[in-house]
Amino acid sequence: DAGITQSPRHKVTETGTPVTLRCHQTENHRYMYWYRQDPGHGLRLIHYSYGVKDTDKGEVSDGYSVSRSKTEDFLLTLESATSSQTSVYFCAISESWGGEIFSNQPQHFGDGTRLSIL
């Protein structure tokens, strides 16, 4: 198993409160991603990082921010949680091999954080 730890695994909070989810990896991979999974939607990319302090938006980034101050940690923050952000959140990591055309490598996922916002 890829060394990915997500914390907390479960959280219940109230609308309007800030929430931070943590993803920690021991693989020293360059790329890290945050997804959310909702019924009828599969997995959707929220934000991703391609290096320390290098991040970019994904498909559903509104209401979320991220930070990566160290290679091993990628934080997802909901500044003011809303009920629509109730979801299961997955972190993923990957590496790519250098070359004229970088070859894709599969992403490997953590076990998720189930977040409920009441």
Add this chain to the structure above:
Amino acid sequence: DQQVKQNSPSLSVQEGRISILNCDYTNSMFDYFLWYKKYPAEGPTFLISISSIKDKNEDGRFTVFLNKSAKHLSLHIVPSQPGDSAVYFCAASEPNYTGANSKLTFGKGITLSVRP
């Protein structure tokens, strides 16, 4: 606009038979395709992938077929086992020219049930 489509939400097969899971895509720029398996309360697990320069990739009981003209790929599991019962996601990405590993676009998933 859904770029990766898994139109069948579920599939049930008998143990020992073949499972065929289908996936269609609309983005002609996709050149790398993956299948993930997911058990409840766990993260998705990478199963198998295929590059657009190939039309088939095999790994043990799992084979992925790619038909670029039809924008269709399928995952074959032979023989199917009860432990294969899970949700299977198809995913795809565009070419990776800059070293920034490509973002994945996922389908909604198919629930496979393998009956003993």
